Amino acid sequence: MSKPIVAIVGRPNVGKSTLFNVLAGEKISIVEDTPGVTRDRIYADVTWLKYDFTIIDTGGIEPESDDEILKHMRTQAQIAIDTADVILFVVDVKQGLVDDDHKVANMLRKARKPVILVVNKVDNFDKLEMDVFEFYNLGLGEPRPVSSASKLGLGDMLDVVVENFPPNMKDEEDDEIPKIAIIGKPNVGKSSLINKILGEERVIVSNIAGTTRDAVDTLVKYNKKDFVFIDTAGLRRKSKIKETLERYSIIRTVAAIERADVAILIIDAEEGITEQDAKIAGIAHERGKGAIIAVNKWDAIEKNDKTMNRFIENIEDKLTYMLYAPKIFISAHTGQRLNRLFEMIEMVIQNQALRVATGPLNDILYEAMALNQPPSDKGKRLKIYYMTQVSIKPPTFVIFVNDKELMHFSYTRYIENKVRESFGFKGTPIHFIVRERK
Numbered sequence: 228m229s230k231p232i233v234a235i236v237g238r239p240n241v242g243k244s245t246l247f248n249v250l251a252g253e254k255i256s257i258v259e260d261t262p263g264v265t266r267d268r269i270y271a272d273v274t275w276l277k278y279d280f281t282i283i284d285t286g287g288i289e290p291e292s293d294d295e296i297l298k299h300m301r302t303q304a305q306i307a308i309d310t311a312d313v314i315l316f317v318v319d320v321k322q323g324l325v326d327d328d329h330k331v332a333n334m335l336r337k338a339r340k341p342v343i344l345v346v347n348k349v350d351n352f353d354k355l356e357m358d359v360f361e362f363y364n365l366g367l368g369e370p371r372p373v374s375s376a377s378k379l380g381l382g383d384m385l386d387v388v389v390e391n392f393p394p395n396m397k398d399e400e401d402d403e404i405p406k407i408a409i410i411g412k413p414n415v416g417k418s419s420l421i422n423k424i425l426g427e428e429r430v431i432v433s434n435i436a437g438t439t440r441d442a443v444d445t446l447v448k449y450n451k452k453d454f455v456f457i458d459t460a461g462l463r464r465k466s467k468i469k470e471t472l473e474r475y476s477i478i479r480t481v482a483a484i485e486r487a488d489v490a491i492l493i494i495d496a497e498e499g500i501t502e503q504d505a506k507i508a509g510i511a512h513e514r515g516k517g518a519i520i521a522v523n524k525w526d527a528i529e530k531n532d533k534t535m536n537r538f539i540e541n542i543e544d545k546l547t548y549m550l551y552a553p554k555i556f557i558s559a560h561t562g563q564r565l566n567r568l569f570e571m572i573e574m575v576i577q578n579q580a581l582r583v584a585t586g587p588l589n590d591i592l593y594e595a596m597a598l599n600q601p602p603s604d605k606g607k608r609l610k611i612y613y614m615t616q617v618s619i620k621p622p623t624f625v626i627f628v629n630d631k632e633l634m635h636f637s638y639t640r641y642i643e644n645k646v647r648e649s650f651g652f653k654g655t656p657i658h659f660i661v662r663e664r665k
């Protein structure tokens with residue numbers, strides 16, 4: 228399911244990260260079961276009224292000089308325009324209206340995306356200072372006063388945010404054509420792979436323009452099946468912004484993954500797997516998307532009969548939480564194993580939507596419990612009554628137990644392994660929700 232994306236833009240020190248943190252609330256500190264992925268405070272899930280969305284803080288760079296500030300703001304604004312459904316443009320009532328604000332406002336106005344002008348640091352709502360109204364001059368409509376530090380005005384601001392979500396967001400979810408995002412750090416060969424796929428003789432290509440974001444998605448027919456490749460905004464027009472900054476590459480990745488069913492993580496064979504690869508993989512995992520790990524530039528390295536296995540071991544060492552992702556060794560240059568890649572995509576899509584009936588599922592559960600008794604603590608033993616699958620994409624199971632506290636992570640992991648042994652679920656994370664039943 229595709230969630231709207233809200234991006235925060237603004238000059239340094241106006242309070243972007245403060246705003247981000249109050250909106251993200253406690254969720255940001257939740258330790259995900261994704262070891263090795265230290266969560267940067269770049270994106271977070273927010274719920275307001277009946278809406279779930281993702282906020283992104285595009286800031287986070289400390290520019291050295293005034294020229295740099297404007298340059299960074301332009302980049303932030305462009306990223307927001309490319310990736311977001313709604314843009315929060317934050318200004319600072321204490322500093323007042325600044326020339327750079329005007330320049331960025333001009334850019335945002337042209338983007339034809341909803342922009343909400345947030346005037347921060349209005350710490351006293353009793354007398355709404357004239358200074359707030361000064362911001363009407365930016366031509367971005369009504370300034371919305373907030374105080375991120377004192378948590379004032381945020382509800383009214385969020386009401387405006389959700390009012391501006393695109394109405395067709397739902398239609399996009401409903402269509403059945405699987406969506407594929409090709410992700411990875413810069414220079415691993417993402418654009419080369421897309422171009423190779425689009426250039427294949429047996430591929431029929433058409434563009435689907437004007438979906439909710441500016442991205443141009445590409446409909447690809449391969450072996451009579453349809454796939455939509457999500458343009459990780461700017462993949463095919465990448466000269467616009469060089470993603471030298473890891474932060475920007477992560478923002479684009481989050482936006483692409485959000486809309487995708489399956490993420491293909493590209494790793495550079497010449498470099499091996501790196502920390503940055505792991506971070507990007509973690510995003511797909513956290514979001515519950517299908518995942519394939521493609522080691523690209525396989526043509527470029529010297530190999531013997533052990534090279535591939537060593538690669539696999541290395542990847543599994545670094546991505547211990549993602550052992551379910553199938554691995555493939557490809558070359559965007561020669562087209563090696565492209566056919567196999569499409570087969571993998573199809574398999575992962577099927578597994579994301581796989582439903583297991585409660586009967587066979589519980590046969591597995593009871594067998595697993597007989598083999599390896601549930602843990603006990605202080606004389607109390609965990610009892611598992613039964614489990615059932617409640618949803619797909621990703622497959623999610625509810626396990627009913629006598630006492631949640633007794634359900635250790637390692638035992639959930641054990642049950643996951645047993646479920647996978649029997650039903651596969653290759654390529655997709657599976658989620659477990661533990662519920663108490665007295």
Ligand code: GDP
Pocket residue numbers: 237238239240241242243244245246286287347348349350373374375376377
């Ligand atoms: P960023 O650079 O835009 O991310 O700004 P920060 O969130 O780091 O905030 C810059 C400074 O403004 C910090 O010292 C914050 O404590 C302060 N600040 C943020 N929001 C408010 C607010 O609503 N009122 C006041 N008075 N100060 C704020």
Ligand code: GDP
Pocket residue numbers: 411412413414415416417418419420523524525526527557558559560561
């Ligand atoms: P992106 O930044 O991830 O989109 O990477 P590009 O597609 O721009 O590729 C980065 C560099 O890697 C370019 O010089 C490509 O020619 C090269 N490259 C991409 N795929 C392959 C491949 O399969 N084999 C080899 N040898 N080079 C590749």
